Amino acid sequence: MTDVTMTVNGQTVSGSVEGRTLLVQFLRDSLGLTGTHVGCETSQCGACTIHMDGKSVKSCSMLAVQADGAAITTIEGLADGEALHPVQTAFKEHHGLQCGFCTPGMIMAATDIIRRHPEGLNEKTVREELEGNICRCTGYHNIVKAIIAASEAMNADSTKAA
Amino acid sequence: MYDVTYHRAGSVKEALSLLEAADDGKFIAGGQTLIPAMKTRLAAPSDLVDLRHIADMKTIAVAGKTVTIGAGITHAEVAVNSEIMAVCPALCHLAALIGDPQVRHMGTLGGSLANNDPAADYPAAMLALDAIVVTDKREIAAAEFFTGLFETALNEDELITAIRFEAPEKAGYGKFRNPASRYAMAGVFIAKNGETLRAAVTGAGDDGVFRSAEIEAALSADFSAAGLQDVAVAADDLMTDIHASADYRASLIVAMAKRAVAMANG
Ligand SMILES: Cc1cc2nc3c(=O)[nH]c(=O)nc-3n(C[C@H](O)[C@H](O)[C@H](O)COP(=O)(O)OP(=O)(O)OC[C@H]3O[C@@H](n4cnc5c(N)ncnc54)[C@H](O)[C@@H]3O)c2cc1C
Numbered sequence A: 001m002t003d004v005t006m007t008v009n010g011q012t013v014s015g016s017v018e019g020r021t022l023l024v025q026f027l028r029d030s031l032g033l034t035g036t037h038v039g040c041e042t043s044q045c046g047a048c049t050i051h052m053d054g055k056s057v058k059s060c061s062m063l064a065v066q067a068d069g070a071a072i073t074t075i076e077g078l079a080d081g082e083a084l085h086p087v088q089t090a091f092k093e094h095h096g097l098q099c100g101f102c103t104p105g106m107i108m109a110a111t112d113i114i115r116r117h118p119e120g121l122n123e124k125t126v127r128e129e130l131e132g133n134i135c136r137c138t139g140y141h142n143i144v145k146a147i148i149a150a151s152e153a154m155n156a157d158s159t160k161a162a
Numbered sequence B: 001m002y003d004v005t006y007h008r009a010g011s012v013k014e015a016l017s018l019l020e021a022a023d024d025g026k027f028i029a030g031g032q033t034l035i036p037a038m039k040t041r042l043a044a045p046s047d048l049v050d051l052r053h054i055a056d057m058k059t060i061a062v063a064g065k066t067v068t069i070g071a072g073i074t075h076a077e078v079a080v081n082s083e084i085m086a087v088c089p090a091l092c093h094l095a096a097l098i099g100d101p102q103v104r105h106m107g108t109l110g111g112s113l114a115n116n117d118p119a120a121d122y123p124a125a126m127l128a129l130d131a132i133v134v135t136d137k138r139e140i141a142a143a144e145f146f147t148g149l150f151e152t153a154l155n156e157d158e159l160i161t162a163i164r165f166e167a168p169e170k171a172g173y174g175k176f177r178n179p180a181s182r183y184a185m186a187g188v189f190i191a192k193n194g195e196t197l198r199a200a201v202t203g204a205g206d207d208g209v210f211r212s213a214e215i216e217a218a219l220s221a222d223f224s225a226a227g228l229q230d231v232a233v234a235a236d237d238l239m240t241d242i243h244a245s246a247d248y249r250a251s252l253i254v255a256m257a258k259r260a261v262a263m264a265n266g
């Protein structure tokens, strides 16, 4: 067993893991953060998407020990208390989910896409950028709408702030 | 996955000595190929030596036309690097087509080359750009580096530290992606520098990445998509699998070469 320490959603956490423990197992089983889902566990579906040091990665495709010392954000860390993150709000408003299984990964991927495209998003870009996330229910249409809406809302906010 | 002992290297030297001390150790970079292989027990190393924190392997330098990229640079970093974009935008385009954003945030140039998947993108670029693969021990020309399916000239304990190439006057990449896996079903990288012209094909060869004599001959006569109009690529040494037949791949190669040359001509 190896000791790991990382920052998860702003809090320093430590734990003891096997070398082979996947990051997603550590998050779900050791930390109880079950918002991060496991769909395929073979790097295809993106349900397990989290942010490591600010970038989207698939937490089923890395070991917990690889994340030692890193800053991790999961779906649980997005909202500001009771106030939902703008991407969460947009998914709710635009009906960007049905069963909800893919949603945590979709939202973590979406926030990363918006971060990398401060110039704004169009449908083509969003669809290309969502290549790593699979949804079995929605047909993607409302997910794409929600992400574009969130990007517009967040850009409007940052212009106001500036 | 079998259990494994993890080590984190802070330098090339430390990575080599950690590997040497291990029973049956393996380097791990982005893990985007190795972790899935360990899950299915296709790979079962006793130890992993993590290269992701070696600062020396994470630099990009462009001096004139000479481009040097550290082996630890991720696909996402190549895709948006303004210095590479200024001299060889085709390579940024290629990196942006690898897998998906999450894979590109972790996967590295060094890992991709060491793995030499017959459907991977970078091998085509390296061969067409006549790149040099720099290891801790020597420099290997791309033409000698890729030796077959998942085979390279690397020794077991050899570490890729960087690659280097001279940016050509013109370059382009055309890729037909497998819609499920996103790997290339045919990818063609074309680089032209004066009279020197190389067209390297990935995703299609029976024995991995290769240069297409037919495409090169046609483009030497007429460097345009029109120049490829009547070209036929022989299907003899192409791959047939569940995704596509050799004949279909032969046709894809010409189609992707047309896209690549159109990009090269801007
Ligand atoms: C869903 C998905 C889609 C993908 N799509 C594509 C695609 O479209 N095109 C494509 O080209 N690839 C694709 N890949 C593969 C991806 O590019 C990998 O990142 C890459 O092949 C391996 O890089 P890595 O850094 O993750 O290496 P790892 O998985 O960490 O290592 C791979 C191998 O290389 C060795 N190694 C790593 N670094 C070095 C080094 N510096 N020196 C010597 N040996 C080293 C390791 O020991 C291991 O054997 C995809 C992967 C996934 C999961």
Ligand code: FES
Pocket: A037, A038, A039, A040, A041, A042, A043, A044, A045, A046, A047, A048, A049, A058, A059, A060, A061
């Ligand atoms: S569970 Fe990680 S990609 Fe599907």
Ligand code: FES
Pocket: A096, A097, A098, A099, A100, A101, A102, A103, A134, A135, A136, A137, A138
């Ligand atoms: S909402 Fe059901 S999988 Fe996406």
